Structure formats: C-alpha cells, structure tokens
Amino acid sequence: xxxxxxxxxxxxxxxxxxxxxxxxxxxxxxxxxxxxxxxxxxxxxxxxxxxxxxxxxxxxxxxxxxxxxxxxxxxxxxxxxxxxxxxxxxxxxxxxxxxxxxxxxxxxxxxxxxxxxxxxxxxxxxxxxxxxxxxxxxxxxxxxxxxxxxxxxxxxxxxxxxxxxxxxxxxxxxxxxxxxxxxxxxxxxxxxxxxxxxxxxxxxxxxxxxxxxxxxxxxxxxxxxxxxxxxxxxxxxxxxxxxxxxxxxxxxxxxxxxxxxxxxxxxxxxxxxxxxxxxxxxxxxxxxxxxx
Amino acid sequence: xxxxxxxxxxxxxxxxxxxxxxxxxxxxxxxxxxxxxxxxxxxxxxxxxxxxxxxxxxxxxxxxxxxxxxxxxxxxxxxxxxxxxxxxxxxxxxxxxxxxxxxxxxxxxxxxxxxxxxxxxxxxxxxxxxxxxxxxxxxxxxxxxxxxxxxxxxxxxxxxxxxxxxxxxxxxxxxxxxxxxxxxxxxxxxxxxxxxxxxxxxxxxxxxxxxxxxxxxxxxxxxxxxxxxxxxxxxxxxxxxxxxxxxxxxxxxxxxxxxxxxxxxxxxxxxxxxxxxxxxxxxxxxxxxxxxxxxxxxxxxxxxxxxxxxxxxxxxxxxxxxxxxxxxxxxxxxxxxxxxxxxxxxxxxxxxxxxxxxxxxxxxxxxxxxxxxx
Numbered sequence: 024x025x026x027x028x029x030x031x032x033x034x035x036x037x038x039x040x041x042x043x044x045x046x047x048x049x050x051x052x053x054x055x056x057x058x059x060x061x062x063x064x065x066x067x068x069x070x071x072x073x074x075x076x077x078x079x080x081x082x083x084x085x086x087x088x089x090x091x092x093x094x095x096x097x098x099x100x101x102x103x104x105x106x107x108x109x110x111x112x113x114x115x116x117x118x119x120x121x122x123x124x125x126x127x128x129x130x131x132x133x134x135x136x137x138x139x140x141x142x143x144x145x146x147x148x149x150x151x152x153x154x155x156x157x158x159x160x161x162x163x164x165x166x167x168x169x170x171x172x173x174x175x176x177x178x179x180x181x182x183x184x185x186x187x188x189x190x191x192x193x194x195x196x197x198x199x200x201x202x203x204x205x206x207x208x209x210x211x212x213x214x215x216x217x218x219x220x221x222x223x224x225x226x227x228x229x230x231x232x233x234x235x236x237x238x239x240x241x242x243x244x245x246x247x248x249x250x251x252x253x254x255x256x257x258x259x260x261x262x263x264x265x266x267x268x269x270x271x272x273x274x275x276x277x278x279x280x281x282x283x284x285x286x287x288x289x290x291x292x293x294x295x296x297x298x299x300x301x302x303x304x305x306x307x308x309x310x311x312x313x314x315x
Numbered sequence: 316x317x318x319x320x321x322x323x324x325x326x327x328x329x330x331x332x333x334x335x336x337x338x339x340x341x342x343x344x345x346x347x348x349x350x351x352x353x354x355x356x357x358x359x360x361x362x363x364x365x366x367x368x369x370x371x372x373x374x375x376x377x378x379x380x381x382x383x384x385x386x387x388x389x390x391x392x393x394x395x396x397x398x399x400x401x402x403x404x405x406x407x408x409x410x411x412x413x414x415x416x417x418x419x420x421x422x423x424x425x426x427x428x429x430x431x432x433x434x435x436x437x438x439x440x441x442x443x444x445x446x447x448x449x450x451x452x453x454x455x456x457x458x459x460x461x462x463x464x465x466x467x468x469x470x471x472x473x474x475x476x477x478x479x480x481x482x483x484x485x486x487x488x489x490x491x492x493x494x495x496x497x498x499x500x501x502x503x504x505x506x507x508x509x510x511x512x513x514x515x516x517x518x519x520x521x522x523x524x525x526x527x528x529x530x531x532x533x534x535x536x537x538x539x540x541x542x543x544x545x546x547x548x549x550x551x552x553x554x555x556x557x558x559x560x561x562x563x564x565x566x567x568x569x570x571x572x573x574x575x576x577x578x579x580x581x582x583x584x585x586x587x588x589x590x591x592x593x594x595x596x597x598x599x600x601x602x603x604x605x606x607x608x609x610x611x612x613x614x615x616x617x618x619x620x621x622x623x624x625x626x627x628x629x630x631x632x633x634x635x636x637x638x639x640x641x642x643x644x645x646x647x648x649x650x651x652x653x654x655x656x657x658x659x660x661x662x663x664x665x666x667x668x669x670x671x672x673x674x675x676x677x678x679x680x681x682x683x684x685x686x687x688x689x
Contacts, residue, residue: 059460109659115459116406120597121658123590128651131644139644247586250464289475292468299457299465 027280029159034276035269037165037234040172043268044227045249046256047179048220050264054196055216057115058107062122063224064246065129070095070225071232071242072133075144084147088171088229092222099221100214107217108210130243141236148233168230175226179219180261192216196259248288251295257308266306357522360605364518368511372504380503386615387510388572393595393607394517395564400593401602402525403557404537406459409450409466410592412473413443413562415584417569419477422488422579432493436513436570443566444559446473451558455551458540470586477581487580490573500574510571517564518604525604533557537602565592594654600666609665613653618646 045063052060073091082090102125110118148163155161183189194202195212203209228242249268256267271291278290298305371383392410399405417439424430424438450469454462481487493500493509500509524530532553535543544550573579595614600606625638638645661667 059463106655106659113658116463117658117662119406119460119463120593121655123593124651124654124658126651127590127594128648128655131648131651135641135644135648244586247467250467254464285475285478288471292471296453296465296468299461299468300453303457303461 026158029157031276031280032159033161033165034279035272037168037230037272038275039269039272040168041227041230041234041245041268042249042252042272043265044172044175044223044230045245046253046264046268047176047261048223048227049249049253050256050259050261051179051183051223052216052220054259055192056107056213057118057196058122059115059119060122060220061119061246062102062126062129063220063227063249064243065126066095066099066221066224067228067231067245068130068133068239068242069098069221069228071142071228072137073225074229074232075137075142078145078147081145084167087147088226091225091229095221095225096218099218102221103214103217108213126243126246130239134239137239139239141238142232142242143236144232164233168233171226171230175223176261176265179223183261188215248291251291251298254295254298254303254305257305259309260305260307263305263307364515371507371511377503380507382616382619384503384507384510384575386612387507387514388568388575389592389595389615390608390611391510391514391517391571392565392568392592393599393611394514394521394604395561395568396592397596397602397604397607398521398561398564399557400596401607402530402533402537403554403561404533405454405554405557406463407450407466407561408463408586408589408593409469409562410565411584411586411589412466412470413446413565414569414572414588414592415473415477415581416442416446417566418573418579418584419480419488419569420566421570421573422490425491425493425573426489432495435490435493436567439566439570440563443569444563446566447559447562448555450562451555454558455554467586470589474581474584474586477584481581487578489578490576492577493574506575509574513567513571517567521564521604529553529556591650594650598650598653598657598664600664601662603663603666606664606666613665614650617649618642621645621649 045067048066049060049063052058070091073094074087077087077090078084106121106125107118110121148167151163153161153163153166181189183192191202191207191212192215194205194207195209195216199209202212224246227245231237231242231245249271252267252271253264254267255270256263256265271294274294275287275291278284278286282290371380371387375383392414395413396407396410399407420439420442421435425435430438446469450466453465457465493506498505500506525533532543532548535546535548536550536553540550572583591614595610596607597610598613599608599610621638621642625635625642628635628638657664661671663670
C-alpha cells in the first residue's frame with residue numbers, strides 16, 4: 024500500500040468521523056423539531072473550548088470529553104428553552120435564520136473569551152504512532168476520534184430505533200400535536216433533541232481539535248461545510264448522516280490528495296448541487312422534499 | 316407580516332386579477348382611502364432621505380463620510396436582498412456572491428476605453444442579472460431550505476472562482492476613478508453623491524414596482540405559492556424576475572463597493588458578508604425598504620458606536636482597552652443577539668418597533684386632545 028493511499032484511508036476515517044458526528048446532530052434536531060440548523064459549528068465551538076479549558080487544567084482526556092459533552096447538553100437545552108421554544112410555529116425559514124443569529128452570537132462570544140488564533144490543545148494524547156501494516160500509520164488521536172464516533176452512533180441508533188424514548192421522538196417528529204394528545208411530553212422531547220444535537224456537535228468539535236489546530240472560525244464553518252454530507256445522506260436519516268459524512272470525507276480527501284486543498288469546498292458544494300438536482304431526498308432520506 | 320403590504324394582502328384575491336389586467340379598474344375608493352397613509356409615509360421617507368443626503372454631502376467629517384459611503388453601498392445591497400426575501404419570500408445566502416460578481420466586473424472593465432463611466436455599473440448589473448437567472452432557474456426546483464442550500468453552494472463556487480481569477484495578484488484589482496464628462500468622482504464626498512443617486516434610483520424603481528401589480532404578485536407568492544398560482548399569478552415568471560432583479564441590484568452594490576474601496580480582492584466576499592446582509596434585512600424589518608436601509612445603517616455603524624461608547628469609559632483603562640481590542644467581535648455578538656430578539660419579539664424589526672412607538676404616540680396625543688375638548 025502506497026503511503027498516499029494509507030494517508031487517504033486514515034484521513035477519510037477521521038474526517039468522516041468528525042463530519043458524521045456533526046451531521047447526526049443536525050439530523051436528530053431536524054427529525055424532532057424540523058429546525059434547519061446552521062449552528063452546529065457553534066456547538067462544536069462550545070464543546071471544543073470546554074475540552075480545551077479542561078485539558079489545560081490537566082483533566083483526563085476521557086473525563087474532559089465527558090464533561091464537555093455534559094456542558095454542551097446543557098447549552099443545547101438552554102438554547103431551546105430560551106430561544107427556540109418561543110419560535111414554535113414560526114415558518115421554517117425564521118427558525119433557520121434564528122440559528123444563524125445564534126451561531127454568530129456564540130462564535131463572537133467564544134472569540135472574545137479565547138481569541139481568534141488557532142486553538143492549540145495541550146498534549147492530551149500520547150501522540151504514539153502505531154504501524155498497522157506496511158505504510159499504514161495510525162495515531163492515538165485517530166483511534167480516539169473514530170472510537171468516539173463509533174460509541175456515539177452505537178448509543179444513538181438503538182436509542183432512536185429500539186426504545187420507548189426513540190418512539191416518542193419519532194411521534195413528535197411526525198406530528199407534535201397528536202403526540203401531545205397521546206401523552207408524549209413534547210417540550211421535554213424537543214429539549215432532549217436540542218441537547219443531544221449539541222452534544223454530538225461538541226464531540227465532533229473535540230475530534231476536530233485533536234486532528235488539527237483550527238481557528239475558531241473554521242470550527243464554526245464546520246456547521247456549513249457539513250451540509251453536503253447531510254444532504255447526501257438524507258436530511259432525516261441517522262444512518263444517512265454516517266454514510267454521507269464518510270462519503271464526503273472520502274471525496275474531500277481524494278481531492279486534497281490528488282488535486283489540491285483549494286478545490287475541497289467547491290467540489291463539496293458541487294456535490295451538494297448534484298444531489299439537490301438528482302436526488303434531493305439523499306441516499307437514505309424520506310421522499311418528502313418540499314414542505315408547503 | 317409587514318406594514319407596507321398590509322393593504323395588499325387583505326384583498327389579494329380581488330386585487331390580483333384586476334392588477335394583471337392593467338390596474339385601471341382597481342376599486343377607486345380603496346385607492347383614495349389608502350392614499351393618505353401611504354403618502355404620509357412616503358413623504359416622511361423622502362424628507363429623511365434628503366436630510367441624510369445633505370448631511371452626508373455637506374455636513375459630515377471626512378471619517379463620517381467614509382462610514383456613510385459603506386452604509387450607502389450596503390443599503391443598496393440590502394434593498395436587493397429585501398426584494399428577494401422580504402417581497403418574494405425566497406430565502407437566499409447568495410448576496411456576497413452577487414456583490415463579488417459586481418465588484419470584480421467593475422474592477423476588471425472600469426479602466427477599459429470601451430467602457431466609459433456608467434457602463435461598468437450597468438454591465439455589472441447585467442452580469443448579476445444573468446447569474447441571478449441561473450440561480451433562479453435552479454431555484455424553481457427548490458423551495459425554502461433547499462433553495463438556501465443551493466445559494467450557499469453558489470457562495471462557495473463564486474468565492475472559489477473569484478479567488479482563482481485574482482490568482483497570484485495579491486494586491487487585488489484596481490478600479491479606475493469614475494468620470495462623468497469632466498466631473499471625476501475622485502473623493503469620498505463625490506463618490507457619496509454618486510451612491511446617493513444610485514440609491515435614490517433603486518428606491519424609486521423598487522417603490523414603483525412594489526406599489527403596482529408586480530408587488531402584489533410577489534406578496535401573493537410569499538404568502539403561499541400554490542394559492543398565488545390558483546389566483547392566476549404566473550409564479551415561475553415573477554419568481555425568476557425577483558431573482559434576476561434582486562441579483563442585479565446586489566451586483567450594482569458590489570460595483571459601488573469596487574469604486575468605494577478602489578481595490579478589489581476576494582477576501583471581503585465571504586459567507587459572513589452574505590450573512591450580514593441577510594441580518595440587515597431582518598433587523599431593519601423584512602419587507603420594508605426603510606427597514607433595509609435602517610438595517611444597513613445599524614450593522615455598518617455598530618462597530619463605530621461601540622468605539623464611541625469605549626471613549627466614554629476612558630477612566631477605567633482595563634474595560635476601555637478590552638472593548639477596543641474586541642470591537643469587531645462585540646459588534647458581531649450584538650447583532651447576533653439583536654437578530655434573535657427581533658425574531659422572538661418583533662418580527663418586523665426596527666421598523667416594526669418604530670411603527671408601534673408612532674402608534675403609541677398618536678394614541679397619547681389623541682387622548683390628550685379629547686381630554687381637553689370634553
């Protein structure tokens with residue numbers, strides 16, 4: 024295996040893990056609330072900065088990750104209770120614009136507190152490099168990131184498809200009023216959806232910080248960059264988020280390796296346009312395309 | 316949803332077919348009773364515009380004139396964005412892309428001998444319209460979110476294209492000084508005159524459209540596309556026209572930006588710029604021309620106001636320097652917050668708040684005069 028191909032494989036897996044985590048947060052929220060969120064990147068910032076602050080105080084990596092997940096859970100729930108609960112029933116584009124306002128607010132606050140320079144973590148992981156076979160090298164960060172994504176999906180998929188709770192979420196997604204009639208606590212479910220959505224975005228943000236030293240602006244942009252993956256997988260499919268994230272990561276890594284990094288955004292969004300024109304419901308999404 | 320169109324929306328169904336026939340038969344009584352309120356509002360708008368224009372041209376310091384020139388550029392852009400979002404109800408994140416097209420076109424051709432002064436602006440507008448047509452044609456397939464995402468794609472593609480076009484030219488393209496006959500718009504004050512003229516033309520043109528059949532067609536489409544189609548509105552045609560026109564106007568704003576900044580690089584035309592133009596329209600008041608202009612003033616001058624407030628805190632050096640170094644982010648945070656507050660509490664933005672205050676004032680005056688009479 025040539026080093027180029029080996030790099031492509033690890034790159035795709037880590038980028039794919041990050042994109043899938045952020046995409047799945049979007050999907051969880053979209054399913055439960057029909058809110059189209061441009062704020063996923065902002066929640067990645069919340070999680071990422073919490074993780075950085077904790078790491079600087081020498082908290083163990085796993086503990087720091089868990090703590091930043093909890094912080095983001097609260098941030099998401101708080102956002103729903105303070106802002107989006109008041110926008111229930113508003114046209115979809117009003118809530119979408121509101122997520123843009125929210126994202127702007129969060130990013131500006133993060134930059135005011137921590138500055139706009141690259142976010143550099145202290146050495147939280149051993150930095151050890153494992154030789155798997157031939158030129159396939161895997162760092163401990165790679166393992167941690169992919170592991171985190173696997174854990175999140177392994178928890179999320181059964182929770183949404185196999186439990187009472189998942190059934191309730193589905194009921195709220197289908198018809199909030201009917202769900203309320205049969206005794207589902209719609210507000211609690213929606214709050215939970217916001218919290219979970221923010222938390223997966225936070226894990227994605229932490230993963231992003233572990234792979235590179237991004238500026239707050241590029242963490243924030245994750246929330247925009249991820250849209251081709253979301254659309255490719257289908258707006259309302261959890262599995263789609265995983266597949267879409269991985270496919271987009273593959274395309275991006277192929278472009279970076281064989282063409283040039285400057286082409287990544289334009290190819291990704293070209294892909295988005297292609298999906299929109301050919302198969303707007305994505306690979307796994309349900310066919311409801313235009314809502315009236 | 317907005318004040319200007321209230322009278323239109325309440326009798327859409329009756330007004331639309333008539334309007335399409337040419338409007339001669341519009342119920343005259345309605346027109347008369349409507350006239351008063353509209354006229355007062357329009358005259359107030361004209362007076363405010365004139366006062367502002369006189370201030371910008373003669374009263375302001377050099378620095379304030381520079382600030383004013385930015386406000387004027389973005390007022391034009393916000394008016395274009397409002398056409399598409401506030402009137403036709405199509406959500407778009409493509410404003411920065413259209414501005415980039417206008418700015419790069421102008422910078423590229425302004426020095427050519429075959430393109431004397433007003434031509435670069437006109438050609439920019441034409442290019443903006445063409446791109447708007449392309450986006451509009453794809454936009455016909457998508458609604459709501461899908462449209463927003465396709466304009467987001469446009470943003471990334473145009474940003475890439477202009478970056479490639481600029482290539483290794485780090486300093487950027489230089490726009491020639493516009494000259495009309497012997498008169499050169501070679502300083503901020505004169506450029507502001509040019510921009511005020513363009514802004515006035517845009518306001519008059521759009522106002523004319525909104526008051527007539529097209530305005531009613533767009534209002535109907537924004538309310539409900541299917542109902543509009545049933546009522547006989549040619550949805551495809553009016554939607555495309557809104558895309559083409561609004562893109563043209565935003566490209567003109569880009570063209571003015573090229574003249575204002577005199578060098579053009581790809582850097583300012585980011586997704587943040589598109590978001591800030593969208594924010595202007597929402598904060599000022601969606602579907603109101605006054606709102607778009609107020610929004611442009613608010614967003615463009617906010618960092619300046621923060622700077623001014625900072626100067627009042629000179630006593631406490633810590634706070635003052637903290638605010639100084641974070642002025643740009645503070646402005647971002649404030650407009651994000653204001654956008655949320657507007658969406659939660661007053662969907663019609665600053666114009667909505669002003670209308671409420673005016674209503675409150677009127678009621679107070681009326682109550683007082685009644686009290687005196689009795």
